[in-house]
Amino acid sequence: MDHSVYIPKLAKIIQVKEEVGGARAIKTFRTVFANGQGFDHRCGQCAMLSVFGKGESMISISSSPLVKDYLQFSILKMGRVTTALHEMEVGDLIGIRGPYGNGFPIDDWKGKNLLFIGGGIGLAPIWSVLQTALTRKEEYGNLTLIYGARTSKDIVFKEELADLKKKMTVFLSIDVAEPDWEEFVGFVPQNVSDKKPGPANTIAITCGPPIMIKFVIKALKDLSFEDEQIYTTVENKMKCGIGKCGRCNIGLHYVCKDGPVYSWAELKKLPQEY
Numbered sequence: 001m002d003h004s005v006y007i008p009k010l011a012k013i014i015q016v017k018e019e020v021g022g023a024r025a026i027k028t029f030r031t032v033f034a035n036g037q038g039f040d041h042r043c044g045q046c047a048m049l050s051v052f053g054k055g056e057s058m059i060s061i062s063s064s065p066l067v068k069d070y071l072q073f074s075i076l077k078m079g080r081v082t083t084a085l086h087e088m089e090v091g092d093l094i095g096i097r098g099p100y101g102n103g104f105p106i107d108d109w110k111g112k113n114l115l116f117i118g119g120g121i122g123l124a125p126i127w128s129v130l131q132t133a134l135t136r137k138e139e140y141g142n143l144t145l146i147y148g149a150r151t152s153k154d155i156v157f158k159e160e161l162a163d164l165k166k167k168m169t170v171f172l173s174i175d176v177a178e179p180d181w182e183e184f185v186g187f188v189p190q191n192v193s194d195k196k197p198g199p200a201n202t203i204a205i206t207c208g209p210p211i212m213i214k215f216v217i218k219a220l221k222d223l224s225f226e227d228e229q230i231y232t233t234v235e236n237k238m239k240c241g242i243g244k245c246g247r248c249n250i251g252l253h254y255v256c257k258d259g260p261v262y263s264w265a266e267l268k269k270l271p272q273e274y
């Protein structure tokens with residue numbers, strides 16, 4: 001049997017940026033492949049990152065496919081592999097195999113308004129498609145981001161978001177009030193209901209904790225979005241990433257191959273076990 005599909009490509013870390021500190025630390029890594037052995041990816045695709053002696057984790061590629069100089073990953077410190085990744089520095093080598101998954105159908109969305117709704121580390125899978133749409137702004141309608149985190153310290157891409165506000169509509173939120181916070185206070189779905197984005201010619205893309213996604217979808221439905229206008233990602237635990245091990249299934253669907261991107265219309269038809 002040919003096991004080559006499981007062999008990671010060697011990549012060097014060229015930049016590490018601390019996004020969030022503390023117990024739920026998030027770092028953003030930029031990597032380049034050794035020996036020019038890289039791959040092209042689509043917005044919303046993932047890659048399996050490996051640390052020697054620790055294991056592998058599936059992580060969304062947060063850089064746009066239009067960026068050819070590096071691959072970017074934003075990683076929440078969770079357990080064995082992600083902790084080992086957080087201990088790595090510029091110049092260290094990791095393994096990367098992929099890209100995996102279907103990605104967002106961004107070409108089908110040309111001419112439409114795009115409404116991005118993210119929570120916490122959920123901005124990472126959104127970032128790739130958001131940056132791509134922003135670079136090709138003339139091909140899309142209005143671009144809007146509604147993003148929230150538990151506290152102001154938990155917000156990722158802080159400098160980038162400040163810059164983004166000059167280029168598109170950005171609404172931020174934190175869960176509980178803080179003295180210097182001037183934007184919305186409350187959960188992300190409440191901010192969606194508060195800002196009342198209209199469904200006309202609009203695609204909504206939402207990524208974040210499952211509980212946030214559930215209530216964002218409810219808020220969008222209350223605003224008369226159709227199921228076909230709402231897209232999200234399913235982050236079931238994954239092992240092989242290539243539809244072989246059965247770890248990520250929802251019914252007959254292999255989320256690693258058929259997903260992780262689904263419209264709400266597609267997701268509703270699947271068994272409710274995610």
Ligand SMILES: Cc1cc2nc3c(=O)[nH]c(=O)nc-3n(C[C@H](O)[C@H](O)[C@H](O)COP(=O)(O)OP(=O)(O)OC[C@H]3O[C@@H](n4cnc5c(N)ncnc54)[C@H](O)[C@@H]3O)c2cc1C
Binds near residue numbers: 124234236260
């Ligand atoms: C399609 C996809 C895209 C992802 N994108 C990102 C990303 O961009 N950035 C990021 O930080 N993380 C992302 N994740 C989650 C990431 O894969 C897990 O957090 C990571 O595998 C944990 O690995 P670990 O070895 O550090 O933790 P482990 O030691 O394996 O586990 C630590 C704890 O986390 C739980 N856990 C592990 N994986 C998951 C999971 N998928 N869902 C819920 N709980 C889990 C375990 O049950 C355990 O309680 C993504 C997952 C998927 C499936």
Ligand code: FES
Binds near residue numbers: 241242246256
């Ligand atoms: S992760 Fe193995 S089948 Fe999806």
